Amino acid sequence: MQESTQKLVNAGKMLPLMEEFYTIQGEGYHKGTAAYFVRIGGCDVGCHWCDVKESWNADLHPPTDTDVIVENASKYSDVVVVTGGEPLTWDMTLLTKGLKDKGAQTHIETSGAYSLTGKWDWICLSPKKVKLPKEEIYSVANELKCIVFNKNDFAFAEEQAAKVSDNCILYLQPEWSVREKMIPLIVDYVMKNPKWKVSLQTHKYLNIP
Numbered sequence: 001m002q003e004s005t006q007k008l009v010n011a012g013k014m015l016p017l018m019e020e021f022y023t024i025q026g027e028g029y030h031k032g033t034a035a036y037f038v039r040i041g042g043c044d045v046g047c048h049w050c051d052v053k054e055s056w057n058a059d060l061h062p063p064t065d066t067d068v069i070v071e072n073a074s075k076y077s078d079v080v081v082v083t084g085g086e087p088l089t090w091d092m093t094l095l096t097k098g099l100k101d102k103g104a105q106t107h108i109e110t111s112g113a114y115s116l117t118g119k120w121d122w123i124c125l126s127p128k129k130v131k132l133p134k135e136e137i138y139s140v141a142n143e144l145k146c147i148v149f150n151k152n153d154f155a156f157a158e159e160q161a162a163k164v165s166d167n168c169i170l171y172l173q174p175e176w177s178v179r180e181k182m183i184p185l186i187v188d189y190v191m192k193n194p195k196w197k198v199s200l201q202t203h204k205y206l207n208i209p
Contacts, residue, residue, distance in 0.1 A: 009063050012091035012117075016041035017064040018055050018084075022076040026203025028124055029143050029169055030107065036077040037209070038069055038095075043086040045111050045131045049149055049175050055085035070098035082118075083109040092118030109145075112137040125168075127160045138163040145199055148182050149175040154189055161195070171199035 008014040018041040025033045042058030043050075054060070073080045080099050082092065088110050096106045096118035107122040112133025116123075125141035127133045144164050146157035154172075161170050172190060174182040179200075190196045203209065 005063050009090065012094040013066055014063040015066055015069065015090055015095065016058040016061040017069060018052075018061045020069065020072055021209050023209045024203060024206065025079075025081060026201050026206070026208075027173065028145050028171055028199050030079070030122070031199070031202055033079060034077055035079040035081045035107070036073045037081045037083060038073060040082065040084045040087040040090060042089040043084050044089075045086055045113055045128050047128055047130065047147075049147075049177060051176060052085070058085070058089070066094050066098060069095065070102060073099060074102040074104065078104050079107065080104045081107045081109060086111055086113060088112070088114035088116060096120065110137070112141075116140070125160075125164070127156075129156055133160075135163075139165055141165070141168050143169045143171065145171045145173055147175050148172050148186055149178060150182075151185065154185075157196075170196045172196050173199040173201070176201055176204060 018039040020038045022036050025031055025035045039055060041055050041061030043056045087108060099106050100119060105121045106119065108120050109124045109126060111128045112125050113131040115134055116137050123141050124143045124145055125133060125137055126145045141164050144160060146160060157172060172186045174186055186198055190198055
């Protein structure tokens with residue numbers, strides 16, 4: 001990447017855009033809602049079960065003017081979900097300002113591993129064991145989504161739930177490749193611990209992005 005382009009990316013004026021698409025939010029609190037997704041490249045958290053590993057290397061995704069991303073999103077929806085990769089690898093200030101100037105609701109899906117930038121109407125925190133969230137994000141998370149790959153993840157989920165605010169909605173979501181094994185365990189756990197809710201990747205059942 002040219003030095004001049006890298007400076008623009010570092011400033012948030014350009015972002016490594018992996019893909020953008022209009023679809024239905026499939027997970028968590030806003031499931032079933034039409035939304036424009038902006039997937040930003042770059043992530044060093046490295047979850048072994050990640051289903052978008054192609055997003056990890058930011059160099060594979062073209063730096064795109066943030067203003068262009070905003071214009072594209074504003075044509076489709078007033079709900080814009082920024083995801084990754086790990087979007088907070090980059091400064092989200094200009095992206096969210098542009099989206100909010102267009103009247104959009106700004107949602108982010110993040111591991112919280114990097115400092116929070118940008119102005120968000122909804123923060124979905126999905127913490128990972130390999131790179132824990134920054135302490136600052138727990139108090140402002142609207143939704144805690146913990147992925148359950150094995151039985152040990154219930155204990156991790158409880159550790160994370162103890163750090164968020166009382167207003168944060170708690171979700172347990174089976175990792176897709178082991179869903180048939182983990183869904184019965186999650187259902188049983190939520191029935192015994194009703195502060196939690198079940199989240200499913202309904203977009204995969206609907207066969208949409």
